[in-house]
Amino acid sequence: MTTGTGLSWMCRRWRGRGALVLALLTVMPIALASPAHAGWSRAQFWEHSFSGDKLDKDAPGSEADLSHLGRDCYVFWCENNWDNVISSLSTTGGGQLPAWLEIFEDPNFTGHCVLIASYQTLADLHTYTFNLPAGQNWGDRISSFRVSESRPASRCLVWPPGS
Ligand SMILES: [Ca+2]
Numbered sequence: 001m002t003t004g005t006g007l008s009w010m011c012r013r014w015r016g017r018g019a020l021v022l023a024l025l026t027v028m029p030i031a032l033a034s035p036a037h038a039g040w041s042r043a044q045f046w047e048h049s050f051s052g053d054k055l056d057k058d059a060p061g062s063e064a065d066l067s068h069l070g071r072d073c074y075v076f077w078c079e080n081n082w083d084n085v086i087s088s089l090s091t092t093g094g095g096q097l098p099a100w101l102e103i104f105e106d107p108n109f110t111g112h113c114v115l116i117a118s119y120q121t122l123a124d125l126h127t128y129t130f131n132l133p134a135g136q137n138w139g140d141r142i143s144s145f146r147v148s149e150s151r152p153a154s155r156c157l158v159w160p161p162g163s
Pocket residue numbers: 084104105106107140141142143
């Protein structure tokens with residue numbers, strides 16, 4: 001192979017890469033301009049009243065045992081988990097589509113539960129006693145949940161009542 005042929009081969013190689021880069025530069029702004037998963041229903045959860053650690057879950061989705069879902073995570077470990085710490089939630093979608101949400105006091109979708117309709121914002125679950133024994137509230141109680149795009153078949157009573 002002569003030097004000329006080698007240079008020509010390299011030029012062809014780089015022209016090929018240039019075309020690839022050009023194609024990426026053309027496609028990327030289109031991809032970035034489309035909000036990711038904009039069409040997905042989303043439920044949102046907070047450690048405190050719309051503050052502290054935040055958890056988003058798109059539909060269809062669920063967490064069967066929040067003690068296995070890490071919170072305050074670093075590279076190799078999580079200092080905490082999401083069990084019995086959720087204090088506020090929203091089914092408005094937070095810029096995405098609204099969702100329906102089932103919350104359960106125990107893991108694996110067991111124990112007392114509530115089906116929360118879409119478009120709801122519950123700022124402080126400590127003030128919600130719905131479908132719980134006297135003296136109990138939903139603050140720091142959720143141990144599992146399911147998120148749905150539309151109203152699911154559910155054994156749970158619905159909030160707000162009559163929804
Ligand atoms: Ca619990």
